[in-house]
Amino acid sequence: MAKALRIIFAASEVEGFSKSGGLADVARALPLHLKSLGHDVRIVTPFYRLIPEKHKTSTVVPSMGVPMGNEEIWCAVRHKDLEGTVAGKTVSVPVYFIEHEHHFFRHGYYDDGLHAYPDNASRFGFFSKAVLQTCRALDWIPDIFHSNDWHTALVPFYLKQAQLENADFLKSRSVLTIHNAGYQGGAPGIFRHSLGIPLENFVLEMFEDHGHINLLKGGINFADQVNTVSPGYAAEMKTPLGSHGLYDTYLRKGENFSGILNGCDYDEWNPETDPHLPANFSSGDLTGKKQCKQELQRLFGFAESSSVPLIGMVSRLTMQKGFDYLMPAMLRIMGLNAQVIVLGSGELWIANAFDQLQQKFPKKLGWYNGYNNDLAHLIEAGSDMFLMPSLYEPCGLNQMYSLRYGTLPIVRNVGGLKDTVMQYDESSGRGSGFIFDDPTSEAVSNTVGWAVKTFSERPQHFQQMVEIAMEQRFTWKTAAEKYVALYRKNL
Numbered sequence: 001m002a003k004a005l006r007i008i009f010a011a012s013e014v015e016g017f018s019k020s021g022g023l024a025d026v027a028r029a030l031p032l033h034l035k036s037l038g039h040d041v042r043i044v045t046p047f048y049r050l051i052p053e054k055h056k057t058s059t060v061v062p063s064m065g066v067p068m069g070n071e072e073i074w075c076a077v078r079h080k081d082l083e084g085t086v087a088g089k090t091v092s093v094p095v096y097f098i099e100h101e102h103h104f105f106r107h108g109y110y111d112d113g114l115h116a117y118p119d120n121a122s123r124f125g126f127f128s129k130a131v132l133q134t135c136r137a138l139d140w141i142p143d144i145f146h147s148n149d150w151h152t153a154l155v156p157f158y159l160k161q162a163q164l165e166n167a168d169f170l171k172s173r174s175v176l177t178i179h180n181a182g183y184q185g186g187a188p189g190i191f192r193h194s195l196g197i198p199l200e201n202f203v204l205e206m207f208e209d210h211g212h213i214n215l216l217k218g219g220i221n222f223a224d225q226v227n228t229v230s231p232g233y234a235a236e237m238k239t240p241l242g243s244h245g246l247y248d249t250y251l252r253k254g255e256n257f258s259g260i261l262n263g264c265d266y267d268e269w270n271p272e273t274d275p276h277l278p279a280n281f282s283s284g285d286l287t288g289k290k291q292c293k294q295e296l297q298r299l300f301g302f303a304e305s306s307s308v309p310l311i312g313m314v315s316r317l318t319m320q321k322g323f324d325y326l327m328p329a330m331l332r333i334m335g336l337n338a339q340v341i342v343l344g345s346g347e348l349w350i351a352n353a354f355d356q357l358q359q360k361f362p363k364k365l366g367w368y369n370g371y372n373n374d375l376a377h378l379i380e381a382g383s384d385m386f387l388m389p390s391l392y393e394p395c396g397l398n399q400m401y402s403l404r405y406g407t408l409p410i411v412r413n414v415g416g417l418k419d420t421v422m423q424y425d426e427s428s429g430r431g432s433g434f435i436f437d438d439p440t441s442e443a444v445s446n447t448v449g450w451a452v453k454t455f456s457e458r459p460q461h462f463q464q465m466v467e468i469a470m471e472q473r474f475t476w477k478t479a480a481e482k483y484v485a486l487y488r489k490n491l
């Protein structure tokens with residue numbers, strides 16, 4: 001049997017401890033599945049302000065110096081196991097938390113609610129260096145440093161630097177997974193000194209981007225292997241339109257840039273066992289789904305009718321998710337014979353627009369401004385359709401949850417959405433969702449109209465699609481095996 005690997009998984013958020021989006025879900029599920037495949041995987045993440053209130057951690061390294069530029073920053077390392085279930089078996093993965101009051105005891109992870117923290121590059125640069133220092137302090141040398149997004153994009157760079165300085169990590173290799181190439185971690189060039197980026201690395205092919213530092217770009221250049229979270233998005237990232245300005249950087253990686261579709265955590269998102277729901281259900285018996293719909297309608301003060309389709313949405317409120325063209329389409333959508341429930345938090349202009357719409361359509365639009373995991377599960381379960389009209393979508397987890405709950409996704413033909421949802425074919429009645437191409441208000445409202453019409457006028461087709469959707473599986477086991485192959489390719 002091939003040797004078990006040692007993997008250090010660095011992420012700025014981990015579901016159960018900290019979460020703003022799908023990165024957290026992946027940072028929990030992928031390590032648990034790698035562990036269940038027999039590998040020694042450990043997670044490193046920041047010790048944010050909210051974590052100590054909810055979790056009992058213990059200090060494993062009371063004092064650790066992290067050299068940054070010309071100074072040394074002192075922090076501590078805490079530990080707690082992450083527990084989870086993989087195929088019914090309990091699995092646990094050690095999590096190491098980097099404790100540094102100034103950097104991480106703040107109200108937000110990345111911003112104060114309105115503005116990104118101006119020292120984010122220093123905060124996460126320090127965190128990335130601390131990942132290497134933690135391995136040294138624990139005397140545990142990984143085969144693979146697996147980092148995620150711009151926050152930990154400096155890990156591959158610091159690894160290459162360390163390999164020039166001493167023999168500690170000579171055999172280690174780095175993998176950088178991009179969950180969202182739209183966020184690149186920009187910082188003024190002056191940060192070069194505190195991040196320890198020498199002048200010869202502050203060039204166009206490496207960190208330099210229009211006179212600024214671009215952490216993601218630098219990380220891509222220094223990583224042994226780069227991947228993103230779906231093959232569809234990987235293909236888009238090699239084009240000028242879909243790369244957020246970095247297509248030549250991705251093209252330059254050649255074979256060392258690929259796409260691996262995320263899995264869906266079917267232990268957490270399973271309508272047959274989901275503890276967040278008033279009733280459970282399966283594809284064989286959808287009675288519980290009807291009860292979930294009723295519960296949603298009751299919660300939002302809607303008419304409790306099973307014949308009116310209910311459209312759900314759970315989303316970060318940001319341009320990425322298609323709000324620029326969805327909001328102008330909302331009046332037309334509210335004119336359809338449908339109820340709409342939106343759960344989201346994020347940009348103020350979008351939240352304000354939903355406030356106003358709700359006042360106008362109190363019996364048809366349910367709007368919850370905030371973050372609420374119970375409600376997210378109920379919306380996935382109780383809706384008939386799930387709206388996700390993203391401008392771009394590296395993978396998307398919500399549409400996978402929707403499919404599992406028999407809630408047909410209405411999505412745009414991009415990234416991971418096009419890799420996971422099958423277009424409705426009116427002649428055969430097959431498919432698992434409703435897909436549109438153009439990022440326009442007209443395309444999104446027409447497609448919502450098409451879905452509503454199908455629900456009302458072709459119930460047999462709709463029912464058949466629900467069955468097809470509920471059978472789809474995107475397992476983390478498959479994804480984790482692909483990651484292991486990617487690791488081994490580099491060792």
Ligand code: ADP
Nearest residue numbers: 021022315344345370371372373376396397398
């Ligand atoms: P992204 O990571 O781009 O936000 P994904 O679809 O990959 O999109 O993952 C989003 C994750 O965050 C899902 O687990 C979703 O349920 C959750 N989520 C997003 N917004 C909220 C919210 N307001 N309340 C509860 N969960 C949310």
Ligand code: GLC
Nearest residue numbers: 022023179229394395396397
């Ligand atoms: C990002 C992407 C989302 C993806 C998630 C997990 O937040 O926006 O599409 O599913 O990361 O990889």
